[in-house]
Amino acid sequence: MRELELDARMSAESWARIETLFDETMTQPPAQRGAWLEQRTGTDEWLRRHVNRLIEQAGVPDDATEHPQPVAAHSGTPTQGAASDTQIGRWRLGALIAADGTSELYHAERSDGAAHPQAVLRLIPHEAVESPDRFDEQQRVLARLDHPGIARLIDAGVARDGRPFIVVEWIEGFPLTQWCRTRGAPLSQRLELFLHLCEAAAYAHRNLLVHGDIEPEKVLVTTEGQCKLLDVGVAALLRNDGLEERRVQAPMTLAYASPEQLAREPVTPASDVYSLGLLLFELLSGERPWHRSRSSLPLMIERQLRAEPPSPSSIAQARIDAPIEARCLRGDLDAIVALALQREPARRYRSAAEFADDLRRHLQGRPVFARHETLAYAFERFVFHHRVAATFIGIAILSLVFATAVALWHASEARLAGATAQRDAVRVGAARDFLVDALRARDLTREQGEPRGASTTRELLDLAVPKIEQRFHDDPDIQVELLGMTASIYRELGDQKRYHELHAQALAQLRRMHRDTHPAVIQGLLDEAHHASEDDDDARALRLLAELDPLIRRAGLDSTMTRARWWLIRSGLHENGTWADPAAIGKALEMYERLDPRDAGFVESLIALGWRDLPINPAKAEQHFLRAIAVVQKNPEQAEHVPLQSMWSGLAQARDDQGRYDVAIEARERGAAMIETIYGPDDGRTRLAIALHASTLHRDGQRVPALVLFEKLFPVRGSSPDEEDARYLFAGCLAAEGRPREAIALLEAALKKGEGDPGGGRELRRRLLILGDAYDRADMSAKARDAFRSNLDEELRHDGPQASEAISVARERWGRFLLEHDGFSDAQQQFDDVLARTGGRNDELAALAHGGIARLAQERQDWDAALASSTHAVVGFENIVGARDVRTGPYLWLIHAESLRRVDDLPSARIWAERALEASKRYDAPGAPSIRAAERALARIGS
Numbered sequence: 001m002r003e004l005e006l007d008a009r010m011s012a013e014s015w016a017r018i019e020t021l022f023d024e025t026m027t028q029p030p031a032q033r034g035a036w037l038e039q040r041t042g043t044d045e046w047l048r049r050h051v052n053r054l055i056e057q058a059g060v061p062d063d064a065t066e067h068p069q070p071v072a073a074h075s076g077t078p079t080q081g082a083a084s085d086t087q088i089g090r091w092r093l094g095a096l097i098a099a100d101g102t103s104e105l106y107h108a109e110r111s112d113g114a115a116h117p118q119a120v121l122r123l124i125p126h127e128a129v130e131s132p133d134r135f136d137e138q139q140r141v142l143a144r145l146d147h148p149g150i151a152r153l154i155d156a157g158v159a160r161d162g163r164p165f166i167v168v169e170w171i172e173g174f175p176l177t178q179w180c181r182t183r184g185a186p187l188s189q190r191l192e193l194f195l196h197l198c199e200a201a202a203y204a205h206r207n208l209l210v211h212g213d214i215e216p217e218k219v220l221v222t223t224e225g226q227c228k229l230l231d232v233g234v235a236a237l238l239r240n241d242g243l244e245e246r247r248v249q250a251p252m253t254l255a256y257a258s259p260e261q262l263a264r265e266p267v268t269p270a271s272d273v274y275s276l277g278l279l280l281f282e283l284l285s286g287e288r289p290w291h292r293s294r295s296s297l298p299l300m301i302e303r304q305l306r307a308e309p310p311s312p313s314s315i316a317q318a319r320i321d322a323p324i325e326a327r328c329l330r331g332d333l334d335a336i337v338a339l340a341l342q343r344e345p346a347r348r349y350r351s352a353a354e355f356a357d358d359l360r361r362h363l364q365g366r367p368v369f370a371r372h373e374t375l376a377y378a379f380e381r382f383v384f385h386h387r388v389a390a391t392f393i394g395i396a397i398l399s400l401v402f403a404t405a406v407a408l409w410h411a412s413e414a415r416l417a418g419a420t421a422q423r424d425a426v427r428v429g430a431a432r433d434f435l436v437d438a439l440r441a442r443d444l445t446r447e448q449g450e451p452r453g454a455s456t457t458r459e460l461l462d463l464a465v466p467k468i469e470q471r472f473h474d475d476p477d478i479q480v481e482l483l484g485m486t487a488s489i490y491r492e493l494g495d496q497k498r499y500h501e502l503h504a505q506a507l508a509q510l511r512r513m514h515r516d517t518h519p520a521v522i523q524g525l526l527d528e529a530h531h532a533s534e535d536d537d538d539a540r541a542l543r544l545l546a547e548l549d550p551l552i553r554r555a556g557l558d559s560t561m562t563r564a565r566w567w568l569i570r571s572g573l574h575e576n577g578t579w580a581d582p583a584a585i586g587k588a589l590e591m592y593e594r595l596d597p598r599d600a601g602f603v604e605s606l607i608a609l610g611w612r613d614l615p616i617n618p619a620k621a622e623q624h625f626l627r628a629i630a631v632v633q634k635n636p637e638q639a640e641h642v643p644l645q646s647m648w649s650g651l652a653q654a655r656d657d658q659g660r661y662d663v664a665i666e667a668r669e670r671g672a673a674m675i676e677t678i679y680g681p682d683d684g685r686t687r688l689a690i691a692l693h694a695s696t697l698h699r700d701g702q703r704v705p706a707l708v709l710f711e712k713l714f715p716v717r718g719s720s721p722d723e724e725d726a727r728y729l730f731a732g733c734l735a736a737e738g739r740p741r742e743a744i745a746l747l748e749a750a751l752k753k754g755e756g757d758p759g760g761g762r763e764l765r766r767r768l769l770i771l772g773d774a775y776d777r778a779d780m781s782a783k784a785r786d787a788f789r790s791n792l793d794e795e796l797r798h799d800g801p802q803a804s805e806a807i808s809v810a811r812e813r814w815g816r817f818l819l820e821h822d823g824f825s826d827a828q829q830q831f832d833d834v835l836a837r838t839g840g841r842n843d844e845l846a847a848l849a850h851g852g853i854a855r856l857a858q859e860r861q862d863w864d865a866a867l868a869s870s871t872h873a874v875v876g877f878e879n880i881v882g883a884r885d886v887r888t889g890p891y892l893w894l895i896h897a898e899s900l901r902r903v904d905d906l907p908s909a910r911i912w913a914e915r916a917l918e919a920s921k922r923y924d925a926p927g928a929p930s931i932r933a934a935e936r937a938l939a940r941i942g943s
Contacts (some may be wrong), residue, residue: 018050025051026054060126087111088165089157090611103234108167111531118170119154122234123163141168142233145207149925150202151230171228173220177282190283191359198229198356200278204232205269205351212267214275215256216282227715255288256387257344270345277340277348285315286323289341309341311662311846312536330666333360335370338663385593483509502528517555522548529569542580545570563597564591566599566614585609600641603628607643609730610650617803618657625651637680644671649692657882661700666692684722686711691726698733701886701923706733732770736887738928740777747771760770765794765806769813776817777929784822788814808837808845813854819859828856847877851892855897863902874912890916890930894937901941913937 011232025037041048086093094107110120122867142153155167173179176197180190197219204211211218211232218230254262258274261267284286313329316322336358342348349355358368388570487502507524514521529544531601545566552563572587585608592602610624628647634639648671655664672689679685691708698706710730731746747770772787792810815830817823834849873892877884900909917934924930 001107017048021047021051028821029914048420071776076636088121088123089167091119093121107170107894119167121165122163123159125163143208143671145204145232147200147203148485149227150203151176151194151228153233166231171220171222171230173222173228176219176221176227176279177216180283181286184323186285188363189329189743190270191227191345191363193221193227194276194283195278195356195359197229197279198352200227200229200232201272201276201352201358204229205272205353208235211272211275212261212700213253213256214272214277214279217253217254219279256565258751260345261310268345269351270348272346273348273350274342276355277337278353278651279311280340281312281729284329284892286319286321287315289315290330301705308343308658308660309338312337314662332368332371334662336362336368339370348687355787361837369806376712385860391679394851427631427898472744503531516536517551519555519557519562522551522555522557522676525551526565526569531570533569538580541569541573542575545573555630561592561595561601564595565601567591568608568715571605583822585612597631598635601636602668603631603638603642603647605629607647607650611646614650614654614657618654621660622651625654639674644675644678645692647671648674648689652692653883656696659880660881661696665696665700665702667694668696678928683725684720687726688722688729691729696734698736699885699887701922703737703925717918723847728767731774733776735770735777738777739923739925740774743774744771744778744780747774763790767942769810772817773813776820779823788817805837805845808834812845812848812852816847819852819855824856824859826850831856842876842880844877844888847873847880847892850876851895851922854895858895858902863899867896867899867903870899886919887930890934893919894933895940897937906941909941912939913941 008450014200021037021040025033025040030409034126041051053595063754088108090111091108097105097107104123104126106121106123110119143156148748150170151171153168155165156165158164174182176193179503180193186194200212201214209232211229213231213234220228220230222228253516256275256278258267258271259265261271274488278288281673311329311334313326313334316324316329317326336355337830339358340348340355349358354369358370361368390586395745400920470489483502483506484751487499487506488497491501502663503524507521507528510518510521511525516522517557525544525548529548531539532538532541532544547567552558552566565588567584570581571588573580585605588601589605589609592599592605596602606624606628610628613621625647628642629651630649632642632644648667651698652664652667652671654663655667668689672686675689676686678681678711688714694709694713698707710733713726714730727746731743734743734746747767768787771785772791775784775787788810792814794806795807795810809840811830812834813835815827818827818830831849831852834845838846838849850869850873854866856872857863857866869894874896877889893912895914897912900912901908913934917931917938920930920934
């Protein structure tokens with residue numbers, strides 16, 4: 001399908017006229033459409049031209065129109081067709097029920113009074129059937145179908161004029177969606193009926209028949225509550241097509257067609273699965289993913305071809321009259337529908353039978369295949385399914401663990417007989433005694449009235465570290481162990497400076513004790529390289545790795561996990577603005593997978609590969625992150641040794657970049673739950689994970705639930721880097737929704753605390769950008785200018801493969817600031833650079849840049865150029881498939897409204913301004929500048 005050429009100036013009323021006429025035109029036989037349209041439009045060439053363009057843009061073949069085919073007693077006013085009482089075979093025709101361009105459907109009765117007094121007769125044109133022999137063969141196949149959920153074939157033959165016909169049983173009933181809606185059917189009943197439908201479709205698939213047009217009018221619920229699928233096998237009768245591939249399409253209903261049907265690609269059972277998925281979506285949420293009332297037909301088709309559908313729960317959440325509560329749909333049902341609605345047929349359920357099986361697993365409380373998770377999710381479903389038994393199993397497991405620990409302890413004690421073991425025991429005892437003394441030290445000097453044990457971990461460490469060398473001056477091994485242990489604790493507490501001091505002290509001690517090829521020295525140097533990488537000091541990390549390369553070879557560690565870790569560290573480094581070694585990540589992954597896929601390094605390699613692929617192929621990156629998550633869940637002991645935050649954030653970002661906001665939010669939520677399970681509710685990592693979840697909700701326009709999550713986190717008493725990041729996210733949301741002064745204090749404090757963090761470069765630059773935005777919104781222009789300029793300068797200084805998007809973000813925001821403060825020529829340069837970097841991609845930054853260029857044209861009073869650019873901006877934003885902030889929409893809509901006002905299209909201008917006002921009231925705080933801006937725009941437009 002060609003890209004749509006939407007006319008953004010067109011009013012809603014104009015679209016409604018065009019779409020209505022389009023729908024009416026498409027019901028006509030293909031050969032008669034031109035004359036019929038010309039008769040309906042008369043002298044209105046503008047209307048006729050737009051309807052013809054709409055037909056062309058839809059890219060739908062003549063025999064693939066959206067057509068009515070109700071085969072039920074309540075089907076409505078019949079259309080004109082063959083004369084009533086016409087005799088065809090043993091059947092007398094009644095009223096014409098429907099005509100779809102390939103056949104005509106009539107109510108029919110047996111003329112000889114035999115069984116089946118009422119039926120539906122389908123009269124088929126000569127050209128729709130390849131050969132009489134083929135028709136006879138297919139109708140014999142259909143006659144053998146015997147399933148309670150399929151309308152049965154009763155008769156077939158050839159009419160006197162040579163046209164073939166088939167006769168099926170008459171079904172008295174209502175379309176499935178209507179039946180459930182009018183009765184307020186509960187979730188269990190909806191799923192039960194849908195399972196009956198899947199069983200019927202699966203039966204057809206087993207008999208090598210693809211339906212090709214499953215939609216509500218083809219699924220009737222009888223008075224006995226039985227689902228009946230109509231028109232099974234019709235597609236096979238009309239064309240010479242098999243199960244595996246059908247390149248010539250039978251009629252289809254556009255709203256329920258699969259992407260491959262719309263694109264005229266091969267149709268398989270997976271196409272029926274997609275249509276079933278759309279039907280289930282509507283049963284659960286109350287509407288289809290791409291509802292016609294929200295967009296034009298071409299845009300709806302375009303989204304079906306290219307966009308990821310929302311989740312049923314997100315639609316239900318937004319509807320006051322949702323048939324099923326959103327909470328009942330989240331999780332399994334959202335995932336099942338998402339799998340059925342994958343754009344690529346190979347990624348869906350392979351058949352209706354697999355689809356039904358997964359639904360049954362959900363109803364039985366068993367793990368569903370649509371969820372990628374393994375151990376944790378399976379355990380959750382097991383506990384749900386066996387609640388009472390799980391309690392006793394848990395007790396038994398705890399008892400077994402305790403007994404095993406005791407047995408291992410006794411075995412360990414028995415092995416301490418040798419001299420080396422005795423020496424190790426003395427060392428362990430000495431270290432233990434030292435730590436116990438350290439814990440007592442602060443209590444002996446605590447302030448009057450302070451309870452025992454009130455000392456912080458940092459205070460205890462500060463008192464203990466100076467004593468390590470003094471107490472163990474004659475045992476350097478214990479010195480190294482204790483220095484390494486306390487250094488790690490400082491790092492966990494976020495004190496990078498103290499960590500680096502102690503780690504360097506421990507490494508120096510190791511090098512005094514051993515040769516450089518000693519494994520402990522090599523591991524210490526690898527740690528140094530790893531931390532230099534985390535601190536954005538890639539040059540130092542590369543020097544350390546270059547020093548380590550020959551040492552690893554001389555130590556005979558080239559085929560060990562040590563070399564695998566060397567490759568992993570190298571994979572994340574840059575040199576001269578490009579990857580130092582693009583092949584390194586593949587080598588690391590291969591070694592970890594071969595040597596020990598249970599090692600945390602294997603997961604880290606998958607995560608690194610995911611982040612590497614993310615800017616290029618987010619769908620591929622998602623698979624890497626999912627694989628990493630599956631490994632961690634299969635080996636839970638890894639959870640405390642891998643970057644969980646990076647893993648779950650990567651998955652969320654990959655889904656976000658594909659425009660799949662609901663599953664991105666789900667990834668944030670599930671990641672936060674897993675991190676809280678590992679580290680506890682008060683750990684900084686948990687707080688950051690929850691803040692990331694809240695921030696994603698906020699950016700998606702779910703302001704209230706986001707603020708509820710943030711309110712649970714703050715005020716935070718801790719000052720770890722993770723907690724500072726959580727504060728920064730909260731402040732960013734406050735600024736975005738129009739509460740900048742509340743955000744500034746938090747942002748300034750976070751920026752000040754992070755200035756001394758050598759590893760906080762990227763985050764500090766991001767904080768600087770958000771702080772500048774808050775200053776700008778609070779009318780603190782001088783401070784905003786300094787922040788935006790500093791942010792851009794820093795991003796340009798760190799230019800590289802990972803910095804390209806950050807530079808574009810910085811340039812676009814700097815350009816917007818210049819627009820407000822008369823820097824027009826410099827602003828144009830920034831927007832042009834953004835567009836050059838996007839390379840023609842239709843993303844949010846491109847839409848913002850076009851919006852900025854439209855504002856510049858408005859300043860020049862070049863209204864035609866302004867309208868062209870603002871049209872480009874709003875159409876581009878509407879068609880973004882990847883990540884976007886909902887607040888960008890109202891900003892661009894107001895620019896477009898002003899362009900329309902200046903060319904005197906006031907009705908269209910009002911539509912866009914009202915849309916911006918409505919959205920800003922929903923997304924932003926009461927009284928926010930965005931709301932006031934929309935109100936001023938409406939006032940300028942007038943009534």
